[in-house]
Amino acid sequence: xxxxxxxxxxxxxxxxxxxxxxxxxxxxxxxxxxxxxxxxxxxxxxxxxxxxxxxxxxxxxxxxxxxxxxxxxxxxxxxxxxxxxxxxxxxxxxxxxxxxxxxxxxxxxxxxxxxxxxxxxxxxxxxxxxxxxxxxxxxxxxxxxxxxxxxxxxxxxxxxxxxxxxxxxxxxxxxxxxxxxxxxxxxxxxxxxxxxxxxxxxxxxxxxxxxxxxxxxxxxxxxxxxxxxxxxxxxxxxxxxxxxxxxxxxxxxxxxxxxxxxxxxxxxxxxxxxxxxxxxxxxxxxxxxxxxxxxxxxxxxxxxxxxxxxxxxx
Numbered sequence: 001x002x003x004x005x006x007x008x009x010x011x012x013x014x015x016x017x018x019x020x021x022x023x024x025x026x027x028x029x030x031x032x033x034x035x036x037x038x039x040x041x042x043x044x045x046x047x048x049x050x051x052x053x054x055x056x057x058x059x060x061x062x063x064x065x066x067x068x069x070x071x072x073x074x075x076x077x078x079x080x081x082x083x084x085x086x087x088x089x090x091x092x093x094x095x096x097x098x099x100x101x102x103x104x105x106x107x108x109x110x111x112x113x114x115x116x117x118x119x120x121x122x123x124x125x126x127x128x129x130x131x132x133x134x135x136x137x138x139x140x141x142x143x144x145x146x147x148x149x150x151x152x153x154x155x156x157x158x159x160x161x162x163x164x165x166x167x168x169x170x171x172x173x174x175x176x177x178x179x180x181x182x183x184x185x186x187x188x189x190x191x192x193x194x195x196x197x198x199x200x201x202x203x204x205x206x207x208x209x210x211x212x213x214x215x216x217x218x219x220x221x222x223x224x225x226x227x228x229x230x231x232x233x234x235x236x237x238x239x240x241x242x243x244x245x246x247x248x249x250x251x252x253x254x255x256x257x258x259x260x261x262x263x264x265x266x267x268x269x270x271x272x273x274x275x276x277x278x279x280x281x282x283x284x285x286x287x288x289x290x291x292x293x294x295x296x297x298x299x300x301x302x303x304x305x306x307x308x309x310x311x312x313x314x
Contacts, residue, residue, distance in 0.1 A: 003235045009035060016092075021175070054103070069096070071088040079274075097156060113142065113143070115146070119133070127241055128238075165235065177308075179312065186208075186253075194257050204265050214247040214250075215247055219305075229290075
């Protein structure tokens with residue numbers, strides 16, 4: 001098993017899920033690492049196809065893998081597409097992690113999600129709280145698939161001595177987000193909805209839920225920087241949280257988005273919509289001890305995210 005520091009220079013680095021928000025941020029970040037970045041579109045290699053993945057790994061022989069691929073979405077998507085979420089995320093994790101083992105990949109990073117933690121986890125949420133309580137029902141299938149991926153990376157580390165690590169990002173935003181009107185995460189949904197209200201001169205915008213839940217948000221390029229940092233400097237069994245270490249109410253966050261968009265109308269809260277967990281803040285103490293801290297201020301990051309969204313409309 002290779003140990004930290006792990007050097008990326010002159011290595012072949014496969015970013016699985018390079019067209020997603022996280023994967024594309026990783027590709028941008030890796031451009032300065034003097035490594036060869038490998039990507040493959042789904043039309044060429046479907047990560048749900050074990051034979052295709054093994055064939056591609058055998059032919060391309062990556063030295064390192066960032067496993068950022070998966071089916072993702074907000075509360076509505078998680079709650080509605082439950083079968084798709086558990087099947088696709090379980091299969092991608094199992095196929096890619098096993099292929100990395102079979103084809104002797106030196107190091108792999110599996111990206112989980114903060115929804116792996118119990119719905120009533122003590123705040124801020126520590127890494128050791130995984131599997132200590134029941135999950136949030138709205139995203140349980142996705143969470144179980146992600147927990148399976150973490151445990152698979154951990155098990156291959158224990159049994160085969162593989163340098164496979166897992167990281168747990170908090171709620172993300174930034175370039176490459178999904179702005180689907182029903183299935184997007186809270187950040188993209190609010191940016192889209194508030195922008196449309198501004199364009200249409202609407203007097204108010206409806207925000208799902210009560211506005212009282214507290215959430216932590218991290219700029220996706222900060223996440224990519226943390227992932228590269230940990231790939232180079234971390235080699236342990238335990239998973240690592242990646243977040244900003246700060247949270248804000250959904251109502252407060254909607255105001256930040258309104259300011260970035262330049263919308264002056266009223267925010268109205270639809271209490272018939274689910275809130276999800278009352279609070280979800282990550283304990284990032286372990287990450288900060290390792291020497292990494294988030295750099296992008298929330299209001300600055302949302303302005304950058306809004307600029308990226310406007311480019312998608314051009």
